[in-house]
Amino acid sequence: MNWEPWTGCYKASDGCANCYFYGPHAKRYGQSTIQKTDKFDWPIKTNAKGEYNIKGNKILATCFATDFFLPEADEWRKEVWSIIKERTDIDFLILTKRIDRFLVSLPSDWGTGYDNVNMGCTVENQQAADDRLPLFLSYPMKRRFIACAPLLEAIDLTPYLHGVDHVTVGGETGREARECDYDWVLNIREQCVKANATFWFKNTGSLFKRDSVVEKINPFKQAGMAKELGINISDGKKS
Numbered sequence: 498m499n500w501e502p503w504t505g506c507y508k509a510s511d512g513c514a515n516c517y518f519y520g521p522h523a524k525r526y527g528q529s530t531i532q533k534t535d536k537f538d539w540p541i542k543t544n545a546k547g548e549y550n551i552k553g554n555k556i557l558a559t560c561f562a563t564d565f566f567l568p569e570a571d572e573w574r575k576e577v578w579s580i581i582k583e584r585t586d587i588d589f590l591i592l593t594k595r596i597d598r599f600l601v602s603l604p605s606d607w608g609t610g611y612d613n614v615n616m617g618c619t620v621e622n623q624q625a626a627d628d629r630l631p632l633f634l635s636y637p638m639k640r641r642f643i644a645c646a647p648l649l650e651a652i653d654l655t656p657y658l659h660g661v662d663h664v665t666v667g668g669e670t671g672r673e674a675r676e677c678d679y680d681w682v683l684n685i686r687e688q689c690v691k692a693n694a695t696f697w698f699k700n701t702g703s704l705f706k707r708d709s710v711v712e713k714i715n716p717f718k719q720a721g722m723a724k725e726l727g728i729n730i731s732d733g734k735k736s
């Protein structure tokens with residue numbers, strides 16, 4: 498399930514170049530208009546019996562269609578942190594390209610982190626990894642993952658994998674998509690094996706290079722094809 502307490506975004510780095518905010522979504526809503534959605538307090542909304550509308554034991558992908566740390570949302574984020582704090586029975590999965598803003602509006606009782614927050618830092622190339630991951634590792638958090646998406650080149654994550662539970666990798670989707678080379682994916686997987694981190698190849702992207710051949714992949718087949726390659730590493734298979 499996704500929870501988008503606000504909508505709108507704008508480019509943070511190279512990985513954003515073909516974000517859907519620059520496609521039809523932008524024409525409809527305005528690419529950089531940041532506004533609260535009607536789902537802002539959705540996790541704490543209750544029905545007539547006083548029960549939460551969203552039952553517990555769920556994972557809520559939070560701000561996957563915007564950025565949790567946009568400056569425009571600094572005030573709203575204080576409220577969102579308190580919503581997250583209230584729903585200890587839900588895991589909030591937060592993904593950002595703006596990890597440098599992590600400390601802004603952080604609740605005073607954050608301490609070493611809330612147990613129900615799993616924070617993801619997105620890095621699309623080596624530069625983004627070297628800029629963002631040292632910061633990411635320096636902040637107090639209970640659970641961390643790295644998302645290499647869209648993967649734009651080979652990335653050495655080795656210096657940063659200590660203290661990270663999981664790495665997700667995915668190619669870029671869309672008409673202007675840049676190539677994703679399977680060798681880059683396998684290389685990151687190897688780094689995860691050595692660091693004892695779990696690994697998920699989420700999707701191939703629209704232009705997937707394997708064995709020196711570049712193939713155009715239909716958006717609806719990209720996740721299935723990545724899965725078929727059978728390279729994911731779950732907890733049980735960590736070596």
Ligand code: SF4
Pocket residue numbers: 506507508509510512513516517518561562563564594
């Ligand atoms: S940060 Fe994410 S949502 Fe925002 S423009 Fe970049 S890719 Fe799109």
